Amino acid sequence: MMTGKWITTALFRALVTLSVAGALMAGCDQSQSAGSPERASEHVAKALGQPLGVERASAWVFALDGMDSAAKANAIAEVLERDLQAPESYELKLFAGQWARSDPEAAFERVMSWDRPLPRAAAGSEILEVWARSQPLAARQAYEAWSPSMEEEKGNFAAGLALGWVDSGLEPDGLAPFLSELKDWDREKATRTLLDRLIEQEGLEAAMQWADRIPDGLEHGYRHLVFRKIALTAGPTQPEVVAAWLEKSRDVRWGQSGFRVLGRAWAKQDPEAAMAWTANQENDRALFLFAKSAFGQWYRDNPEAAWGWLQAAPEDQYVDGSYLMVALYEKPTRPRMAAEAALKIRDGAMRADTLNKVLGDWAAVNPEQAQTWLDSESVPEAVRSELKAFRQQRAAGHKAQMAKPARRGAQ
Secondary structure, rough: OOOOOOOHHHHHHHHHHHHHHHHHHOOOOOOOOOOOHHHHHHHHHHHHOOOOOOHHHHHHHHHHHHOOOOHHHHHHHHHHHHHHOOOOHHHHHHOOOOOOOOOHHHHHHHHOOOOHHHHHHHHHHHHHHHHHHOOHHHHHHHHHHHHHHOHHHHHHHHHHEEEEEEEEHOOHHHHHHHHHHHHHHHHHHHHHHHHHHHHHOOOOOHHHHHHOOOOOOOHHHHHHHHHHHHHHHHHHOOOOHHHHHHHHHHHOOHHHHHHHHHHHOOOOOOHHHHHHHOOOOOOOHHHHHOOOOOOOOHHHHOOHHHHHHHHHOOOOOOHHHHHHHHHHHOOOHHHHHHHHHHOOOHHHHHHHHHHHHHHHHHEEEOOHHHHHHHHOOOOOOHHHHHHHHHHHHHHHHHHHHHHHOOOEEEE
């Protein structure tokens, strides 16, 4: 049996959660319950003086019994505010969540008065999550009203609000627009937290269904972000499921963005399976981005194995994206290998563009070697002509751009 000795934070969290849940369902023994605000304060002070263990957990159970009392909630807050670094983050969340169930507005206002960002974010995000489960729009209004005071922890507050909002099932069309309007890091943080929760608790299908309901025209390419996050999170473990889901969006940019991320995520776990998937796929931009990303990851991780697979690839295997990645990867240090890889790209425009890049860098270091290779018998005359035409077209386009009159400033 456990005693009051040190235990892990994770085990302590589980212990407190189960203890509080049991107390709330069955009711604490009133002879031991915190009862008055003064007794609640004593229990919290006692808890903070104990190591993580049974005694500390029990003190919290008694302190939080009957948290529907504003006086008791404020009394506990006063104890915590003596040293906001003393309680564990999880204890702050537990206290704030209990208070929010009876008076989220008062709880949020009190917590937002704290001068330490991390404890404030831990408790405040929990309050918003609990609040949003029943009143998502009210929780959003509170978030927006206090937003200027949230400093660098704003993403944590937004994440808590998002978790409660999606759990509520209320005003579902408002969540994605709210998240899309957040600033970069806050948007990333809140979206990642939301998708992780959906996948963990409800399954990948729930996350994909939520993504499919995102309305058009949101700020900052929000749908791109969501599709990428799902591919990144689920790609390593359920790549074929993600690929099947992305299939209906392969002709639009957010779907193509998802395929690109999926390629890299899948290849980190099973590169041969990822490249095998490209067989018999439609030769479009989604396939190009997937294959380029997957093979590029494989080639960075294990160049010998990736190159061996590429040399043995069937004639009908899509390989242009793979040879492109070899050319770009080897260009700085092995330009001859890079040029030979570029030569094997089947698409004429891609081949010419890649050769132009490789030979341009090679010529900047050793122009004689670069020209000798280009003039060699290994380079078909048709490819040299193709490259010449490509360069002429590029030069003409640059010349035309330079000839355009400068735009006048506003008068």
